[in-house]
Amino acid sequence: MIHRLCIVGVGLIGGSLARALRAAGRVEEIVGTSRNGAHLQRAEELGVIDRYDTDIASAVQGADLVFVSVPLGAMRAVFQALKDSLADDAVLTDAGSVKASVVEDARAVFGAVPGNFVPGHPIAGTEKSGVEASFAELYQDRRVILTPVEETRPQAVATVRAMWEAAGARVTEMPVDHHDEVLAATSHLPHALAFTLVESLARLSDQREIFEYAAGGFRDFTRIASSDPVMWRDICLANRGPLLAAIAHFTGDLAELAELINDADGERLLEFFETAKRARDAFAG
Numbered sequence: 470m471i472h473r474l475c476i477v478g479v480g481l482i483g484g485s486l487a488r489a490l491r492a493a494g495r496v497e498e499i500v501g502t503s504r505n506g507a508h509l510q511r512a513e514e515l516g517v518i519d520r521y522d523t524d525i526a527s528a529v530q531g532a533d534l535v536f537v538s539v540p541l542g543a544m545r546a547v548f549q550a551l552k553d554s555l556a557d558d559a560v561l562t563d564a565g566s567v568k569a570s571v572v573e574d575a576r577a578v579f580g581a582v583p584g585n586f587v588p589g590h591p592i593a594g595t596e597k598s599g600v601e602a603s604f605a606e607l608y609q610d611r612r613v614i615l616t617p618v619e620e621t622r623p624q625a626v627a628t629v630r631a632m633w634e635a636a637g638a639r640v641t642e643m644p645v646d647h648h649d650e651v652l653a654a655t656s657h658l659p660h661a662l663a664f665t666l667v668e669s670l671a672r673l674s675d676q677r678e679i680f681e682y683a684a685g686g687f688r689d690f691t692r693i694a695s696s697d698p699v700m701w702r703d704i705c706l707a708n709r710g711p712l713l714a715a716i717a718h719f720t721g722d723l724a725e726l727a728e729l730i731n732d733a734d735g736e737r738l739l740e741f742f743e744t745a746k747r748a749r750d751a752f753a754g
C-alpha cells in the first residue's frame with residue numbers, strides 16, 4: 470500500500486497511473502503538482518488526485534513514492550525543485566521515454582544517482598496529452614521497463630515494480646543504453662517518420678487536395694503525428710545518438726526500396742513486401 474503518492478506532471482501518463490492505482494485500491498492519498506494550477510484543479514475535479522500544490526518542493530513532502538511524468542526537457546528542473554524536500558526513505562521514479570538523459574539529469578542534480586531513484590518507462594500511451602486523456606486501463610497488460618543503475622537499491626526497484634504491477638503492467642528490467650537503442654528503433658523512429666510524412670505532404674502546394682483524398686492508410690500511418698510536439702522534440706534531442714543511427718539504417722532501406730522501384734524489379738519488390746508482411750502479421754498476431 471502506498472500511503473502518499475506524489476505525481477509531478479498529472480498528464481496522460483501520471484494521471485493514468487493515479488487512476489489505475491486508485492482503482493486497484495493501492496494508494497491512500499495522491500498529491501499532484503505541475504506548473505499550472507488550472508490543470509491540477511481539473512485533475513482534482515476528475516478525482517484523479519486528492520489535492521495539489523503548484524510548489525513542487527511542498528508537494529513532495531511526506532510522500533513515500535514520487536512519480537515524475539513531465540517532458541524530458543523539464544526533468545532536471547523538477548529534480549532540482551524536489552531535491553531538498555524528498556523524505557530520506559521516499560522512492561523516486563519517472564516515466565521518461567529516454568533513460569540515459571534522465572539518469573544524467575539525476576546525477577547532475579543529486580551529485581550521484583540516488584539509491585532510491587528507479588528510472589522507468591511505461592511502454593504505453595496514446596497520441597493524446599493532459600489529464601483529460603488519462604484512463605485507468607492504460608497500463609493493463611502493457612510493459613514497463615525499469616533501468617536500475619549500479620547505485621539503485623534493490624528494495625527501491627521492488628517498490629516500483631510492485632506499483633506498476635498493481636497498475637496492471639508487466640515489468641521488465643534492462644540496462645539504460647540498451648533501452649535507449651531499442652526504443653529509438655521501435656518508438657522514436659516510427660514517430661519521427663510519421664511527423665516527417667505529414668510535414669512533407671503539408672509542404673506540397675496542393676496539400677488541401679492531398680489531405681482531402683487521404684484514406685485509411687494515411688490515417689493509420691500518421692495517427693502518432695498528433696502526439697505532443699514538445700514531448701517529441703525533447704525525446705529526439707535526449708536520444709540523439711541512437712535515433713540518428715536508427716534513421717541512418719532506415720534511410721538505407723528506403724534507398725534500397727527506391728532502387729527496386731526504379732529498376733522495376735517486381736520479383737525483389739514482392740520479396741521485400743512479403744518479408745515485411747510476415748513480420749507485421751506475426752507481431753500483430
Ligand code: NAP
Pocket residue numbers: 477478479480481482483502503504505506508509538539540541543546547564565566567590591592593594595596597598599600697700704
Ligand atoms: P502530458 O500529458 O503532456 O503531461 C505532462 C505533464 O507535465 C503535464 O501535466 C504538465 O502540466 C507537466 N509539466 C510540463 N512541464 C512541466 C514543468 N516544467 N514542471 C512541472 N510540470 C510540468 O505528457 P505525458 O504524455 O503524460 O508524458 C509525460 C512523460 O511520460 C514524458 O517524459 C514522456 O516522454 C513520457 N512518456 C509518454 C508516453 C506517451 O505515449 N505519451 C509514453 C511513455 C512515456 P502543466 O502544464 O500544468 O505544468
